[in-house]
Amino acid sequence: MNSRAFPAWRVQRAGEGIEARLDRLTPDELSPGEIVIRAEYSSLNYKDALALSGRGKIMRHYPLVAGIDVAGRVETSDDPAFGPGDAVLVTGSGIGERTDGGFAGRVRVAAKHVIAIPSGLDTRSAMQLGTAGFTAALAIHRMEINGQAPGGGPILVTGASGGVGSLAVAMLAGRGYKVVAMSGKPEAQKWLGELGAEEIILSREADFGDKPLESARFAGALDTVGGDTLARLFPVIDWWGNVAAIGNAGGAKFQATVFPFILRGVSLLGINSMATPRALRETLWERLATDLKPAALDDIAGEEIALEQVMRSVELLMDGKGPLGRTLVHIP
Ligand SMILES: NC(=O)c1ccc[n+]([C@@H]2O[C@H](COP(=O)([O-])OP(=O)(O)OC[C@H]3O[C@@H](n4cnc5c(N)ncnc54)[C@H](OP(=O)(O)O)[C@@H]3O)[C@@H](O)[C@H]2O)c1
Known part of the structure; x- marks a missing residue:
């Protein structure tokens, strides 16, 4: 087994439709980008459920790793703004739609989409918030x-x-x-x-x-x-x-x-969270870490699942049987 391999929910074409599988990939197989993030948390959004179930045309091409959100630590960086170990997040910047996404052990992404997690938040709370x-x-x-x-x-x-x-x-x-x-x-x-x-x-x-x-x-x-x-x-x-x-x-x-x-x-x-300019993105994450940070984040995103359980949660969400609030995806 390749020691650099990690699990990833990858969506492929299958006949007229699509199929989502928990594959094992290596960083070289991911879309290009200056930063490789070792993922710690992601979260399940309505858009992810549409993409993984095939009920919505979210992904621009296949195969593609799903997940529009991720938070974790920088593993490698070709951009001086980030170094190994930095706590970072990416939300709704095209990951899981145009480039490989956050339901994976590693996420390779362009540095322009990466936001340093502001003090007041960590990788877990950043994903309790996530794109939502x-x-x-x-x-x-x-x-x-x-x-x-x-x-x-x-x-x-x-x-x-x-x-x-x-x-x-x-x-x-x-x-x-x-x-x-x-x-x-x-x-x-x-x-x-x-x-x-x-x-x-x-x-x-x-x-x-x-x-x-x-x-x-x-x-x-x-x-x-x-x-x-x-x-x-x-x-x-x-x-x-x-x-x-x-x-x-x-x-x-x-x-x-x-x-x-x-x-x-x-x-x-x-409101378009995808196309938000970087300066506004940074302002909003500062506000999310301070005056807009909900006091009871665990009550809103208390449901935590493992990466392997993502498809089960997608089915529940699509059947209207999801939990109240948000589902956090833990990627150990
Ligand atoms: N513009 C953007 O940038 C952006 C970003 C993120 C999400 N979104 C969109 O915002 C919406 C909510 O996203 P989310 O991640 O919060 O999804 P979510 O957790 O699945 O919540 C959607 C909520 O909408 C209500 N709902 C669902 N189906 C409905 C129906 N057929 N008729 C009426 N109400 C229905 C339900 O609330 P109640 O049962 O409480 O009524 C449901 O809990 C989605 O349409 C998503 O695509 C847009």
Whole structure:
């Protein structure tokens, strides 16, 4: 057996579809890059589940190692900015989509995508946050640049029991916002309250009216569901409020009127965690290590699995039977 070999969840074409296998690879078989990271943790995102199950066209080519997130220690570096042993992370920079990803013992990656883990976080907590935490932080950051502030009224978070949603609830509550969580899962209500939501709305009971403008109920909203759920929010957002559009788990298309935008000055902010410029990425990780760091990270990403168990967790996630919050992948 090759002593440099490590396990990696690699996706290959198989007939019309794809097949995911836990292969053994060596660093030379990975996509090029100046840095080789000895992975310690990754995490399971909705996108990873789509990629590994073949239910979404996430990967640009095959074969490719899955996993859009990784944190670990630099093993070798051809870039002076990083040296062996440095604690680093990579989230949503194309790994697991265009280049080999984080569900592997080693990850080789371009130095421009590598972020030094700021003090206040370690490889484990960085992956408890992962792309989901980064995305929630990006949405909050953009909303705040656009005038959102604690004390301005409640913020609605949809898809609240998911990774992005639950982290957004905890971050907003920690920042002093009044948070209203909307979730399809009755069993998530108590947990969302513990994370800091002051009010919980069950998705199937949500009634925001059907007029182009309704009485304002929320100062802003962070939406991970998309489709009709997103469209129904605009009429109930207060003056100058922001709606951050993050996900499409509940649909891509929506129909809305322009009135909330032109009569109340509501803003729709698009959130793309992949294409975030490096300077903003560093700012956001600083915030994730300080004012946006959720107090109860273990309650949000308490489920820890071994690399070998990734496919089982993917199946559960795709069947809607995943745990509340996030799943951490430990790569010893
Ligand atoms: N824009 C970006 O850069 C970016 C980055 C990361 C993720 N995302 C997107 O954000 C969304 C959430 O990601 P995640 O990693 O947090 O996923 P996740 O952990 O699987 O959470 C998704 C949540 O959405 C709700 N949901 C799922 N299916 C739904 C459906 N058919 N109808 C309505 N609600 C549904 C559920 O929450 P409840 O049961 O509580 O309602 C679920 O827990 C995904 O669409 C993902 O692709 C976007």
